[in-house]
Amino acid sequence: MSLATIVLVAAVGALIGAVGLGGFLMVPILMLLEGASVRQGVVVAAVAFLASGVVSLALWRRQPGSARGRGGFLLAAAPGAVLGALAVQATVEGVLTVLIALGFTAAGIAEWLEWPRQGREREVAGPAAAGGGLVTGFASALTGTSGPMVAMPMLAWAGMSLRDRVALAQVAQIPIALGATLAFASLGDVPWLLAAGSSAALCVGLLGGALLARRVQVRGLRRLAAVLMWCAAIFMLLKASW
Structure with a gap:
């Protein structure tokens, strides 16, 4: 794992720690700097x-906000992630790249x-919450993102308050990552050394981003995140055309 990769993955962690978004950059970074395929990323x-x-x-x-009482969403996120991981294995590389870019x-x-x-604001519970968790887990595992990118807008449309959806999206990272990790590990398709290094860099960056969260303009960082998403999409589409 190169120094450049470590620095950029730590920067991704810092962005996640500051505004809750940034995981979408992991796959393009690994593809660009480590020569990983989109599936490996x-x-x-x-x-x-x-x-x-x-x-x-x-x-x-x-932080304010609570994920309590959202068990249906969290429980459904894990099998959703397993299905997403299986879809990653079954999808043609070029098609997977285009789906992620879109x-x-x-x-x-x-x-x-x-x-x-x-x-x-409305209460999000029951079958709607479970369905949302299943979709979040599936889409997050399929695109190699951590959960908030999919969960935040969907929960907002459902009527959940900002504080509660931020809390729920953050907690949902665990069942999503656990479900996807178990699925990929069972298929024997995990570069553990690269994953371990990426994990350590992410955690260090995330802690730093959390310290900076109160000192930065959140709206500006969200605009930056949007631009980075578009840059990542362009890179993925160019990669698919090579």
Whole structure:
């Protein structure tokens, strides 16, 4: 694992710690600097997010908002991630690359325009919560992202308050990463050394980002995240065409 990769993965962790987004950069970084295929990048990212999810949970426990009472969402996220991991293995490399690029493009547009706008708050529970968890787990594992990129806009549309959806999206990283890691490990397709190094760099960066969170302009960082999503999408599409 090169020094450049370590630095950039730590920067990804810092972005996650500051605004809750940034995991989407893992796959492009690993592809560009480590020569990983898109499938290998997704696998490494999924494993790396497990440790960073635990650190993120410990940090967000001190923040307002609660994930209590959201067991249906969290429980469904794990099997969703397993299905997403299986889909990664079954999808042709070029098709997988394009799917991830499209996901980044849509998420970047939503982030830049600050969609969806928060409307009337509603309780998210029961089958709707479980369905949301299943979709979040599947899409996160398929794209090699940590969970918030998919969960945050979906929970906002469902009517969950900002504080609660941030807390839930952070906690959901753990079942998503655990489900995906178990699935990929059972298939014998995990570069453990690269995953371990990425995990350590992510955790260090995340702690640093959490310290900076109160000193930075969140809206500006979210706009930056949107631009980075589009850059990542362009890179992925160019990669698919090579």
